[in-house]
Amino acid sequence: MVSQYWDVKHIRNGEVIWEEKYKKNSLANQGALAILQVYYQGIGVAPPDFYVRLCNYSPLVTDTLATIQNEPVGNGYAPQPVPSSSIGFPVTDVAPDGNPRLTSAIVTFSATTGNIGPVTTAFLATSISNTGILQGFLPLSMQRTILAGDSMTYQFYVEEGNS
Numbered sequence: 001m002v003s004q005y006w007d008v009k010h011i012r013n014g015e016v017i018w019e020e021k022y023k024k025n026s027l028a029n030q031g032a033l034a035i036l037q038v039y040y041q042g043i044g045v046a047p048p049d050f051y052v053r054l055c056n057y058s059p060l061v062t063d064t065l066a067t068i069q070n071e072p073v074g075n076g077y078a079p080q081p082v083p084s085s086s087i088g089f090p091v092t093d094v095a096p097d098g099n100p101r102l103t104s105a106i107v108t109f110s111a112t113t114g115n116i117g118p119v120t121t122a123f124l125a126t127s128i129s130n131t132g133i134l135q136g137f138l139p140l141s142m143q144r145t146i147l148a149g150d151s152m153t154y155q156f157y158v159e160e161g162n163s
Contacts, residue, residue, distance in 0.1 A: 031135035051079040076112030101159030117145035
């Protein structure tokens, strides 16, 4: 079984004001099917990039990118790319349970001209539009608003394990 975990930090004036560490996300049905088809059936190809995106919505595993609601607009918000390569997944290492894992680069959302949010969920997609695949999503433990001048960082881990 493949699992994904995330580290999230909300930063203000250079200080971490809130964080969640190694929180497990939900794998969307679309994402699970894509993994199975590409790896085991040779149908399709792995996407060249993934994108971390935010929303104020509580997705279900049956959701698609087209059904995700309330993605922020403006104020510096843009989906953040994570290339499907050694640039986006720069580290191959070992998870705490001893199984192999990939660790993504850290992506940052910065509110430049106003607030971003509120947001309740980060989600991993294969496009910046709603035409790709919803890979998975991470509900935050509380609603966050990235105030002008703040940033939020996201890093995720993809690992093989029994959890």
